[in-house]
Ligand SMILES: Nc1nc2c(ncn2[C@@H]2O[C@H](COP(=O)(O)OP(=O)(O)OP(=O)(O)O)[C@@H](O)[C@H]2O)c(=O)[nH]1
């Protein structure tokens with residue numbers, strides 16, 4: 001980079017159906033696990049920013065919850081957060097799963113994009129190309145580009161990294177000229193206590209079945225810096241039904257113990273230091289109707305008003 005290269009910076013919102021691979025792409029671009037990923041739908045609940053530097057450009061990726069037809073208050077707040085992320089962005093990227101193609105959900109998102117009163121350019125990302133035969137991709141790309149005037153189309157595998165270099169180059173060249181928005185060593189715009197809560201929620205989601213992950217939330221209650229450089233982290237897992245508490249604890253406490261070990265290991269890797277993690281499970285039947293819980297997650301409670 002010479003002195004005359006103008007710096008560029010801006011926000012790139014990743015939107016799409018639940019499970020499209022938005023968080024995987026953000027992590028791939030940032031080169032670190034900033035946003036949690038699971039094979040289940042509705043993993044991400046709020047907007048999460050991850051920051052990548054490419055040449056003279058600082059690209060701020062905004063991961064958002066999946067967009068789907070909301071039924072409950074939490075759903076509505078999540079979908080509102082996703083569209084909020086899109087409307088604040090300099091570039092929107094719509095992720096579509098290669099093997100699922102033009103679903104009803106994708107059609108609905110495209111219809112909403114057309115209704116957005118915005119000049120924000122929208123790029124198309126066909127993700128998970130490792131799951132399909134190459135011949136099917138051209139037809140899918142043509143079909144999607146007929147439905148919406150995407151300014152560019154990329155075929156990638158967020159997980160394997162295929163096509164990600166081209167996408168990064170294009171974003172770095174397309175963002176507006178601007179001073180950088182964050183210090184150059186910052187990779188996430190989320191307080192450490194929230195990242196820690198998300199890590200624990202990911203481990204719980206991976207271990208628990210059916211509705212239980214949806215009906216729990218994790219909050220970091222206390223954070224103590226210790227003299228030896230380690231951190232003592234106390235977290236509460238809120239569940240909404242008494243029966244769920246036993247499931248989260250597991251027989252003889254084995255589930256929560258395994259979750260705690262996996263979460264602690266990941267926190268230590270992320271922070272590069274020792275962590276003492278203490279998890280407590282509390283029943284709070286109405287947490288899904290409490291504004292405070294939404295604030296803790298970075299969501300707007302009133303967005304969930306029916
Ligand atoms: N085969 C394959 N799987 C992928 C790829 N990208 C993501 N996945 C998988 O797809 C699943 C969902 O990925 P996420 O990144 O959590 O998806 P998301 O869009 O953030 O999902 P929500 O937060 O629920 O909206 C995970 O099991 C990922 O490992 C890819 O390129 N190829």
Ligand SMILES: [Mg+2]
Pocket residue numbers: 022023024035036037043044063064065
């Ligand atoms: Mg996600």
